[in-house]
Amino acid sequence: MADKQVIKRAKYKSSVKDPGVAGVLKMSIERFVFMPNDPKSTTKLNVEFRMIKGHKFTKEGSSKQALLNLTQDQGGNYIFEFDSFADRDVCREFVANAIAFHAEAGRVVPDKSAPPVNNEQLSREETERRIKLLQENSELQVLHKQFVYGGILTEAEFWATRKKLLDQNDSRRPKQRLALKNEMWTVKPLSDGQTNRVTFNLTPEIIHQIFAEKPAVRQAYLNFVPNKMTEKEFWTKYSRAEYLHSTKNVVAAAAEAAEDEELAVFLKRDDMLANEARRKIRRVDPTVDMEADEGDDYIHLPDRGLLQDEAKDVLDSQYEPYRRSFSQDLNQHAAVVLQGRLVDVELGDTRTVAEALIRTKQAELSDEISNRNLERKLSDRISRITEIEDLQGPRDPAVAPLSIKDPRDYFDSQQPNALKALGDTGSGTKSFRSRVSPREAYGSLRDIVSDIRVMGLSEPIMNQEVALKVLNGLTQNISSTKLHLGNNPHESVLDRLPKVTKEELMHHWTSVQELLKHFWSSYPITTKYLYAKVTRLKDAMSQVYPKLQEIKESVQSDFRHQVSLLVHPMLQALDAAFAYYDADVQKRSGKSGERPNGSV
Amino acid sequence: MTPVSVKLYTDDVSLLMVLIDTNPFFWNSVKSALPFSKFLSHVLAFLNAIVLLNQLNQVVVIATGYNSCDYIFDSSTSEGQTQRAEHLLQKLEDFVNKDESLCREDSVDGPGFSLLSGSLSMALCYIQRVFRSGPLHPHPRILCLHGSPDGPGQYVAIMNSIFSAQRSMVPIDSCVIGAQHSAFLQQASYITGGVYLKPQLLDGLFQYLSTVFATDLHSRGFLQLPKPAGVDFRASCFCHKNTIDMGYICSVCLSIFCKHQKKCSTCGSVFGQAPVQDSSTPDRKRKTPMDA
């Protein structure tokens, strides 16, 4: 595609609302060039795709303008409006490829030293997916830039730990099959108003839909065409029937059906459909999920639901088979649309379509028959769900009761550390330890209470010097902790640090995590490649180490303690990794001095 | 309860549940530092202050005894309206008698433990009833005036109370009047967003109470109250009592061990096999598979 070019008429706009400058947009894999029609205009563009990091576009249908927005690496963007969506889509496709091409190129260069993973052949979708993830997640982008471009991790290594992310992204876009149109083919006769001629328009797509929705018509087609009538006669008769139906004159329809048995097939209620419906109803879960329907209560709203007039006309039973309610049609249509396109045959040949549909239906049926225990399961479920607790016999305990031998263990497990944090050394006011009898202890308590009841409280309860001391003590205590902890209990320590420090810390934290994740996942080292990777990671981690120290020293003394508390676990985690690395290297050299690269 | 128009409840109306430690053995042990009579006079003054701060404020006092707990005062009842202190003291005396009658020990060594888990549960039950009384109610909080040491046997019950207070968004304030800090109350206040304070000058208890603990929840948004520097949540293993950062946890009862165990010593659950079976140190085995 490198030598391809796309040239389209387009308007360059500084913003969506800007009317824009008309001109010609020329794109090659390297760059895009915009030349205004007016030669005097200064709005000329010549931008390399290397600088473009993403593109956005308007959706056809939802927007009138066919726009394409190219976003630049360092902010800023270029908006083009095209004459048509078709033009725009050609350019969009091209841009996507060009961006992917350059993103890929940018990646391959620094990784030349690490052979085994670079040969990974990425599909275009895969590349696009990765680019999209990076665009959506700036944190990921920073990590990617730092480690992949920095040569510490290869592209494949970086993404290997994020397979889930990629898969998730992927599953959001399943392969789409085109469903049947969500449009009911009601015969809207195109009458010219003067003659009695009525025209219907049938396409293979519509026929497919009719066959899917009306098994009787499908069956009739296979029975009648071509032995009894031609295809054209068949559809004419069907259209006649639909027309009669659309007039809603049941009596007239019945009369005509009485004279023409083939027409009657179309007019009468579809028995196959009715059977299928009955079959399905048997499998419906009769329990009601009240919670799921909670939002579905439209009854109180005016103009909701179907008008009830269909039920009103009372007819003789002889006309009964010719009645077909709109809601039945609607339901059947909805069921077919929701089921999706069942057959994947060329729509040209009507017979093939009909036969294919019958085959899938039969397969479905045999599936259901062989799956008898489904009904059993259903009845089990019903009895379980509608069970009334009071009427059930005692059930065996499904769970063993939790028996905790001595809850004091939990206490001992936490107490010492918690008290240490409070700075309680146990000294200070030593409690007066002695054995007393309950009588003595309770007695003195009771005496005190009754004394107060008789004598009243001693006044004043507190002298002012003490009060002042307490106030001063509290104020000092609060102002000394204020620096460390703000008044908002939900505010984290990080929020109180200067913004730069916070961001730097966060960045180092994610970096360290990323490196450690790769580091530990490389053990046990079984190949040369893993050995090289671990060494690379170790070097990268030793570079982070001094940076963490720097942060600690760069902040004001007020925050230094907080920052070092935050940095401490990172340093610890790195130390653990270094220690493990060293121990491992030592062990290796001790065991097989001639094979220090770790090959087994 | 008094029929007050619910409309009158504003942000700063409080329901204060005060749990006072009435463990006689504790009070016997601190006779010189803080006599019970002094404690009572400070607390009574404080309770009066709370009721005066807002006429809709409600105060409920629960006695935390050695053998039992009970409500000893409720300002919303008719007898809580007048002669409050008299009623409280009367109930307290009754409570002490009842608590004594439940005592089975001949003598108790040291301050003993009081039934904090029981009084916390009672306070939470009371609060739940208030929550169910209607959409508008005073904002509840719990104040523990506690001196007895933490009772290890109450660990599970107390932690459960703390978590249920956290769930109901009820802060637990702690004012520790004993010689030692209380890890229970420190955690309770930390987890529920309450204030933990161990007054340095017990003579000035009233000042601490009125300065720190009288603050209603609404006003706490604007005020600086004492905050602990941090809480150390690291645990020690059940087997050796060593402080550990990483360890094995029983998935049934959450006991912590520093080494892999075949069976949980706390709840008796039998654990599945570690990845590599033949070694007593499976983790090390896993990390150095090249020994083989």
Ligand SMILES: [Zn+2]
């Ligand atoms: Zn241990």
Ligand SMILES: [Zn+2]
């Ligand atoms: Zn256990």
